[in-house]
Amino acid sequence: MILGGGFGGLYLARALDALGVTRAAELTLVNRAPAFLFLPLLYELLTDEVADWQIAPSFAELLPDGCRFVHGEVVGGEFHAGQRRAFIRQADGDLVLEADTVVLALGSVSDDFGLPGVKSHARPFRSLADAQALKTAVIDAARRAAAGAGAPREPVSFAVIGAGPSGVELAAVIADRLREEWARAGLPPPPARLHVVDRLPELLPQYGSALRRFARRELARRGVELHLGVGVAGCSAAGVELENGAHIAAETIVWTAGSRPAPVLADFPFVRDRRGRIPVSRTLEVPGFPGVYALGDVAASVAAPATAQVAVRQAAVVAHNIAASLRGERLREYHYEPLGEMMTLGRGTAAANILGVAFDGVAGYLTRRLVYLLAMPEPWHATKVGLSWLGQALEETWQAWSSPSPPARPTE
Ligand SMILES: Cc1cc2nc3c(=O)[nH]c(=O)nc-3n(C[C@H](O)[C@H](O)[C@H](O)COP(=O)(O)OP(=O)(O)OC[C@H]3O[C@@H](n4cnc5c(N)ncnc54)[C@H](O)[C@@H]3O)c2cc1C
Structure with missing residues (x-):
């Protein structure tokens, strides 16, 4: 189960499918909007250099056949005694999703630091x-x-x-x-x-x-x-x-x-750093919660900035690690390398x-x-x-x- 369909979540779903994981396991991606958003090109909407459809294609167009899409708001989660559950609010009611492996990829929101007005x-x-x-x-x-x-x-x-x-x-x-x-x-x-x-x-x-x-x-x-x-x-x-x-x-x-990680993380039982991010190991697992990974803007990982570049590369590592754990193979580590x-x-x-x-x-x-x-x-x-x-x-x-x-x- 992937929570969040941005640069981390969407690219992860596609990478898992490419690695054949969707043939061996059920894959679900949850996102509050029905479309992905290619944020680096958002500015050009103001000058009409890009159009909405170009930078916000729907998940129906992007997700592999083996991935179920749930259109809803993640409002909390329960992670204890081997249980991994997420609570989802949808237009027509609430839903509880359970999974063996959960990836947190909920991104960040604007932070006003509590300044007046x-x-x-x-x-x-x-x-x-x-x-x-x-x-x-x-x-x-x-x-x-x-x-x-x-x-x-x-x-x-x-x-x-x-x-x-x-x-x-x-x-x-x-x-x-x-x-x-x-x-x-x-x-x-x-x-x-x-x-x-x-x-x-x-x-x-x-x-x-x-x-x-x-x-x-x-x-x-x-x-x-x-x-x-x-x-x-x-x-x-x-x-x-x-x-x-x-x-x-x-x-x-x-x-x-300023920005800070998705506020809903406060309703999950994970440790968070001063900036509200979830500390992860080099394999991008959440320590103390087997089967739970975090990536992109919500993850506090080795000096990596909050960029799409980092989220996409972390998605490739998490995809490899999920496939490797299913096969009992060694996990890979993520190392930050700036490309420009x-x-x-x-x-x-x-x-x-x-x-x-x-x-x-x-x-x-x-x-x-x-x-x-x-x-x-x-x-x-x-x-x-x-x-x-x-x-x-x-x-x-x-x-x-x-x-x-x-x-x-x-x-x-
Ligand atoms: C305007 C702008 C321009 C940027 N330009 C660049 C750039 O040029 N280069 C670069 O490398 N980086 C850029 N970034 C940063 C980059 O977009 C982020 O670092 C990257 O998107 C992080 O990926 P992510 O998967 O962690 O989060 P996101 O891509 O933000 O994805 C998170 C997803 O989770 C969904 N979500 C959040 N909360 C919930 C919830 N409670 N329930 C359901 N769904 C939820 C969101 O709707 C979103 O789809 C830019 C950011 C912004 C805001």
């Missing part, structure tokens, strides 16, 4: 619904500003809290979407103020200096104002209050500053650091697209997405050739 005034950016709602807010703000063009008015204002990859990527796509809306209305760039705030003195602290430089340059091109080295004290309808007493006026605030990082820096541009080589611009964009296509869970789905991106690129090229004036470039 964040829950009520700042938006998270973690789900398809979050991205769609933010896109609507950006378009509405741009159109309102365009309707009042010529009259004296307050600038459109957005604040993104957190200058990690999520905050940087979001700020770039928000800036591009605002400009594109105005360009479509035949207007010059809107009077917009876009802020990124972080308590750390440098943006992207987890990345190397080249990616930081690329990101700083692209954000500066888009007029993004950085407030680094100052924490957020709280949020209100008027904007963001900083710890140094300053106030940033913002009509829309997006919170990317990539991020969008706005429409048609991205930065990448692959095996120590950093680059950006169109090369970064094409590399990122290709790597993500190859990383998509299902080859047929990836093929459809690839063909649709190709069609979109050809259409844009044709429009650029056939239009009398060059299209507005948001980055210029």
Whole structure:
């Protein structure tokens, strides 16, 4: 039984099927949404560079025949005296599932650290619904500003809290979407103020200096104002209050500053670390609970960051270990090996650091697209997405050739 169908859970289900485990055992995957979400491409929904169907294919399309899908909310579990049970809430009632082997892959949620006003005034950016709602807010703000063009008015204002990859990527796509809306209305760039705030003195602290430089340059091109080295004290309808007493006026605030493991873990009997994650052994088993594994964002394992890259590689190790225990063979250990990082820096541009080589611009964009296509869970789905991106690129090229004036470039 796999609890959670994200990068850890879904890739695990597919790997178990590939190893033949579904011929020897029943496999069930539980997830609260009916579709998987390819989170690294969520930003591009704001610029319409990707469509919902491309990044959120349904589990019916992705799961192997040998895996049963349960659409429901995991609300707790019982693990004692050889029993492993999960309690599931579904639209039409409750369900109890039992299994010999359970994998916890429930991911994480946004963490506001209990700061005043964040829950009520700042938006998270973690789900398809979050991205769609933010896109609507950006378009509405741009159109309102365009309707009042010529009259004296307050600038459109957005604040993104957190200058990690999520905050940087979001700020770039928000800036591009605002400009594109105005360009479509035949207007010059809107009077917009876009802020990124972080308590750390440098943006992207987890990345190397080249990616930081690329990101700083692209954000500066888009007029993004950085407030680094100052924490957020709280949020209100008027904007963001900083710890140094300053106030940033913002009509829309997006919170990317922290995350914590799925809250339902508190209803399971496992030990958790200071950050709420479940400590696991190198084989990704939960100590003291035979037959229970944890991976991805819920697992506290040897210096591995909370990334999709880590969850997918851990899924391969857990799949091997489940198959090996059924055959009485030796289990494999997970060792963290960073492969590199990539991020969008706005429409048609991205930065990448692959095996120590950093680059950006169109090369970064094409590399990122290709790597993500190859990383998509299902080859047929990836093929459809690839063909649709190709069609979109050809259409844009044709429009650029056939239009009398060059299209507005948001980055210029
Ligand atoms: C906007 C964004 C962009 C990101 N970009 C990148 C990137 O570019 N590169 C990278 O490596 N990482 C990226 N990450 C991080 C990466 O997505 C996570 O580390 C990764 O998804 C973790 O995998 P997981 O399986 O642990 O959790 P998830 O992939 O989040 O999967 C957890 C699943 O469990 C389900 N679930 C949770 N609670 C319950 C419940 N109670 N009942 C039922 N179902 C439940 C969720 O709906 C979800 O489907 C990004 C994260 C975000 C939010």
